[in-house]
Amino acid sequence: MNISTLSKTTLEQRLKNGGLLFRTGPITIRLQSSIAAIAEGLHLLYGEYTLVDEDEFIDFHVRFEPPRGLRRWYRPQVEFEFDGHRPFKPLPYNQAFAMFEWALNWCVANHYHHYLIIHAAVIEKDGRGLIMPAPPGSGKSTLCAALVNRGWRLFSDELALISLTDGMLVPLPRPVGLKNESIDIIAEFAPQAVIGHKAIDTAKGTVAHMKAPTTSIQRSAELAPPAWLIFPKYEKNSDMSLVPHSKAHACVYLAENSFNYNVLGVDGFRAVSKVIDQCACYDFTYSCLDEAVDLFDSLEPPG
Amino acid sequence: MSLNHLKQCWRITSGFSPEWREWEGEMVVYDSYSGDTHAFDAVTAFVLQTLSTQSQDTETLMKQVAGQFDLPPDAELLAYLEKVLNQLSSLRIVIPA
Numbered sequence: 001m002n003i004s005t006l007s008k009t010t011l012e013q014r015l016k017n018g019g020l021l022f023r024t025g026p027i028t029i030r031l032q033s034s035i036a037a038i039a040e041g042l043h044l045l046y047g048e049y050t051l052v053d054e055d056e057f058i059d060f061h062v063r064f065e066p067p068r069g070l071r072r073w074y075r076p077q078v079e080f081e082f083d084g085h086r087p088f089k090p091l092p093y094n095q096a097f098a099m100f101e102w103a104l105n106w107c108v109a110n111h112y113h114h115y116l117i118i119h120a121a122v123i124e125k126d127g128r129g130l131i132m133p134a135p136p137g138s139g140k141s142t143l144c145a146a147l148v149n150r151g152w153r154l155f156s157d158e159l160a161l162i163s164l165t166d167g168m169l170v171p172l173p174r175p176v177g178l179k180n181e182s183i184d185i186i187a188e189f190a191p192q193a194v195i196g197h198k199a200i201d202t203a204k205g206t207v208a209h210m211k212a213p214t215t216s217i218q219r220s221a222e223l224a225p226p227a228w229l230i231f232p233k234y235e236k237n238s239d240m241s242l243v244p245h246s247k248a249h250a251c252v253y254l255a256e257n258s259f260n261y262n263v264l265g266v267d268g269f270r271a272v273s274k275v276i277d278q279c280a281c282y283d284f285t286y287s288c289l290d291e292a293v294d295l296f297d298s299l300e301p302p303g
Numbered sequence: 304m305s306l307n308h309l310k311q312c313w314r315i316t317s318g319f320s321p322e323w324r325e326w327e328g329e330m331v332v333y334d335s336y337s338g339d340t341h342a343f344d345a346v347t348a349f350v351l352q353t354l355s356t357q358s359q360d361t362e363t364l365m366k367q368v369a370g371q372f373d374l375p376p377d378a379e380l381l382a383y384l385e386k387v388l389n390q391l392s393s394l395r396i397v398i399p400a
Contacts, residue, residue, distance in 0.1 A: 248342040250328035255340040262338050269333035269340060273324045293375055 004047030009044070012039045015161035019061070021052040025220045027108060028052050031100075032192035033064040035078060037197060041097035042241060044197050045175045048202040048217045060107045064100055066093065072173060082107060093204075096206045098199040105158050108172070109259035115170060116162040116271040117259045122155035122169055123147050128227035128301055129169040131279070133257050136204075139286070140233025142182040145210050146204050146289040149298055154216035155224075164267050167274035168223040173216040175209035183208045189289050220303050229254075229279040238287045242295060262267075278302070309365075309381075311387060312400035314358035317361070319396055323348075324353065334396065341394060346372065347387045358400045361388065 001009065003022055012018045019032040020042070033039070052058070063081040067090050077090035080103045087106070091099050109117050120133035121144035131153075133139040141157045146155040154173045155161075161170040175196065178186055183206065189197055194211035229250055230242075254272045255261050261268040280302040286292040323332045323382075330348035332341050343351065349371055351362060359367070365384050369376040391397040 077353045246329060247326035248331045248343075251324070251326070251331045252340055261340075265338065266333060266335050269322060273331070276324070276326060 001051045003042060003045060003049050003051060005051075008039065008043050011043055012036075015042075015210065018054075019063075021054065021056070021058065023050045023052050024174055025039055025156075026170060027112070028056060028058045028061065028173065029104070030058045030255055031064075032062070033096075033100075035066070035096045037094070037096045038064055041196050043210070044194065045211045048187065048214055060104070060110070062100075062103060062107065064096060064103075095199045095202050095207075095278045096204055097197060097209070098177075101175060101209055103180055104174070107159075112161070113260050113263050114164065116164060116261065116264060116268055117253050118162065119159040119257045119259065120160040120254075121157045122160045122171075123152040124155060124169070124171075124224045125152050125297075127224055128297070129155065129224040130228040130230060131169070131226055131275070132230050132232050132297075133160070133253060134232050138232055140178055140183075140232055141179070142185060142234065143175045143232050143286070143289070143292055144179060145182070145193070146189055146293060147187045148176070148213050148216060148299075149186075150208070150293045151195055152296070153219060154212050162226075162271050164264070164271050167225065167271060167278065169218070169225055169226055171216070171220040172281060173212040173220050175211055178208050178210055180205045185289070186210060191259055219231070225273050226279050229275065230282045230284045230300060231282070232284045232286065234283050234287065236287055238285050240288065240291050240295060241285045242282050245283045247276050247281050249283045250279075251276045310360050311361040312358055312360045313364070313397050314400040315351075316395055316398050319350075323351075323394075332396075334394075337384050337395070340392070341396075342343055346383065347390065350384070350387055351391065355396055357384070364388075 016034045019030040021030050038186055048137035061083055064078050067079045078093050078099055079090040079097040119132050121140050123130050130198055132140050144157045155171040157176040161172055161173055164261055196209045198206050198208045202205045251272055318336045320335045321332045323330055328345045330343045335350050363377050367382055
């Protein structure tokens with residue numbers, strides 16, 4: 001049974017009371033909140049995620065509520081609670097849904113150590129995975145959003161989950177975070193995309209989340225081997241280019257941009273090495289999404 | 304370059320337990336002792352592999368590098384080798400024996 005089978009009123013009641021229990025990829029969550037924006041965001045962007053029974057194991061128990069105190073009357077805020085702890089300072093109330101998304105990423109990145117987790121977008125086509133690690137501002141999420149609206153399957157726009165046993169990529173298809181100009185660019189590029197509420201004046205500027213494609217959510221149990229590791233970079237008015245990237249450098253980059261490489265020790269190195277073994281590695285510069293999609297669609301799998 | 308300098312012997316640091324992989328002539332080393340990961344060029348990788356089997360002095364290492372990569376064992380190569388050894392030393396992977 002999916003979240004969309006709940007009426008908005010029932011959804012709000014579950015969130016306010018015992019919590020909404022649902023699954024995204026391999027992860028189960030109990031979410032509690034009385035904040036309307038979180039209920040609205042879930043209603044809009046999470047309808048196709050599976051509800052979880054009370055007797056199932058829950059990975060993360062999270063709660064988002066306004067903090068107590070006078071401030072709630074003149075400057076409302078939202079506070080994140082994780083297993084009874086409050087790891088972050090509150091954020092402005094209008095950023096509640098964005099905080100939910102960021103907090104969930106934090107939960108996975110810092111606690112899900114039976115996978116190697118790398119800060120990267122992951123997509124898949126024809127059974128082959130493509131990993132896009134890149135620093136903020138490189139256009140990674142914009143490119144990822146464009147590609148998953150043109151036939152690529154979304155695994156994640158932020159967290160690459162890599163199995164320690166067989167090196168397979170594990171889907172965690174959640175809404176794609178878009179920032180600033182990217183929100184309107186994707187709205188124009190993919191008019192069918194469902195984009196949620198814009199949170200303004202966040203630490204990242206204006207932020208909105210795009211709903212993960214239905215097929216990506218439905219196929220979230222289907223793993224894929226990595227085939228390409230591409231470092232994207234958006235450069236205005238640039239000519240598109242795809243040039244080989246040193247595998248040794250790519251290996252070190254993945255290690256340095258992993259959330260739990262140090263926790264995993266030599267198992268982390270072996271997992272990263274396995275990814276590098278399997279992938280063709282490139283630097284990719286682009287300025288036009290249509291051209292980028294065409295190039296990605298024509299990528300040859302590594303020999 | 305003094306004779307003493309050329310005769311300086313080097314060895315792998317005790318406890319250094321590397322796991323390494325090589326791609327396209329470049330090597331990546333995982334140091335399970337420190338948890339650090341390093342990418343090295345072919346010469347550095349060769350020096351590290353050589354010292355992993357046996358301690359060597361700088362002069363002998365230079366001759367081995369020269370033979371391996373078909374380079375003249377001259378001052379330029381020696382300067383590069385010293386740079387490599389300093390890098391490995393600063394990472395506490397090799398130490399004077």
